[in-house]
Amino acid sequence: MPSSLTIGRVSKATDCKVQTIRYYEDIGLIPKPDRSVGNQRIYETSHVERLRFIRHARELGFSLNAIRDLLSLSDQPQQSCEAADAIARQQLIQVEQRIGLLQSLKTELERMIEQCSGGKISDCRVIEVLSDHEHCITEHRETGTVVPRPVSGTQSVP
Amino acid sequence: MPSSLTIGRVSKATDCKVQTIRYYEDIGLIPKPDRSVGNQRIYETSHVERLRFIRHARELGFSLNAIRDLLSLSDQPQQSCEAADAIARQQLIQVEQRIGLLQSLKTELERMIEQCSGGKISDCRVIEVLSDHEHCITEHRETGTVVPRPVSGTQSVP
DNA sequence: TGTAATTGCTACAGCAACTGTAGGTTCAAG
DNA sequence: CTTGAACCTACAGTTGCTGTAGCAATTACA
Numbered sequence: 001m002p003s004s005l006t007i008g009r010v011s012k013a014t015d016c017k018v019q020t021i022r023y024y025e026d027i028g029l030i031p032k033p034d035r036s037v038g039n040q041r042i043y044e045t046s047h048v049e050r051l052r053f054i055r056h057a058r059e060l061g062f063s064l065n066a067i068r069d070l071l072s073l074s075d076q077p078q079q080s081c082e083a084a085d086a087i088a089r090q091q092l093i094q095v096e097q098r099i100g101l102l103q104s105l106k107t108e109l110e111r112m113i114e115q116c117s118g119g120k121i122s123d124c125r126v127i128e129v130l131s132d133h134e135h136c137i138t139e140h141r142e143t144g145t146v147v148p149r150p151v152s153g154t155q156s157v158p
Numbered sequence: 159m160p161s162s163l164t165i166g167r168v169s170k171a172t173d174c175k176v177q178t179i180r181y182y183e184d185i186g187l188i189p190k191p192d193r194s195v196g197n198q199r200i201y202e203t204s205h206v207e208r209l210r211f212i213r214h215a216r217e218l219g220f221s222l223n224a225i226r227d228l229l230s231l232s233d234q235p236q237q238s239c240e241a242a243d244a245i246a247r248q249q250l251i252q253v254e255q256r257i258g259l260l261q262s263l264k265t266e267l268e269r270m271i272e273q274c275s276g277g278k279i280s281d282c283r284v285i286e287v288l289s290d291h292e293h294c295i296t297e298h299r300e301t302g303t304v305v306p307r308p309v310s311g312t313q314s315v316p
Numbered sequence: 317t318g319t320a321a322t323t324g325c326t327a328c329a330g331c332a333a334c335t336g337t338a339g340g341t342t343c344a345a346g
Numbered sequence: 347c348t349t350g351a352a353c354c355t356a357c358a359g360t361t362g363c364t365g366t367a368g369c370a371a372t373t374a375c376a
Contacts, residue, residue: 017334018353023334088267121238121242126239164372198324
């Protein structure tokens with residue numbers, strides 16, 4: 001059969017890199033697929049769906065742990081969706097917090113750049129502001145949230 | 159001398175963790191300090207200033223590489239501050255991009271949560287939306303920017 | 317002065333979430 | 347039948363730290 005779902009085809013279908021798919025298998029996020037006679041992974045459409053789900057949730061900033069929870073919820077369609085709702089709300093809160101922080105960073109950076117007269121380093125407002133938080137007007141100080149890295153861009157065959 | 163600048167004191171003065179200070183030394187971001195007879199690091203006030211600079215820049219989202227550049231610029235006060243300006247502008251652009259992305263994530267998450275009727279998983283809008291990007295109204299897809307992790311919160315002695 | 321708590325030291329492992337590489341095997345097309 | 351693409355495993359590297367183990371040195375208190 002020439003048209004079985006090999007990892008490369010799944011990669012294209014889901015926009016996940018080949019290594020990423022193997023990584024997700026390693027950490028148990030997707031079930032291990034069957035292997036062909038030559039030891040190649042042969043996937044089913046359910047794998048593709050699962051990977052699309054993961055990819056989309058990553059794009060929306062969910063952590064792999066959150067995704068793991070969402071996946072195990074979606075595996076039990078008869079349960080209440082309260083838990084899924086809670087995870088999404090959590091995610092929303094985190095996104096809102098990050099936006100707030102970035103807004104104040106933006107304010108500081110704009111001020112910093114605006115005030116730079118373009119002379120010598122010794123008079124540079126950028127360097128000066130960085131040297132001393134007292135120059136700042138916002139409290140851009142964080143309390144330790146871990147920002148997940150966004151999914152890498154559209155993969156292309158080079 | 160009982161009041162020399164040991165790493166612990168510098169840690170308190172700069173709000174950087176002890177390990178972080180040693181890490182910055184390892185990667186060459188701060189110069190190696192002298193050692194006491196008992197092999198302890200003894201810092202000078204210039205170290206404290208440099209660490210404050212680093213810490214503040216990290217809080218404003220600069221990467222360690224960007225900070226490295228800024229530091230080497232600030233070591234040459236007679237040069238033009240064009241380069242420092244450029245780094246700050248770069249940083250501003252990245253922050254703006256991140257805000258834009260997060261705004262669209264926020265939109266999606268809100269829609270997702272709002273439309274969830276609170277029934278069973280099989281009818282859950284959250285799960286459904288995650289399964290299929292076609293449900294989305296924004297193009298929340300990223301092009302591979304690496305989001306630096308924010309500086310961890312105020313360190314306290316427990 | 318003795319001792320216990322604290323602080324310091326090095327060296328290394330681990331975190332998230334991948335990405336890339338080396339060195340090999342298998343498959344599909346011409 | 348050969349060639350090149352795709353696949354395999356295993357592991358190292360990325361960023362920016364944080365934590366641990368197992369010591370040595372210092373400081374505080376009785």
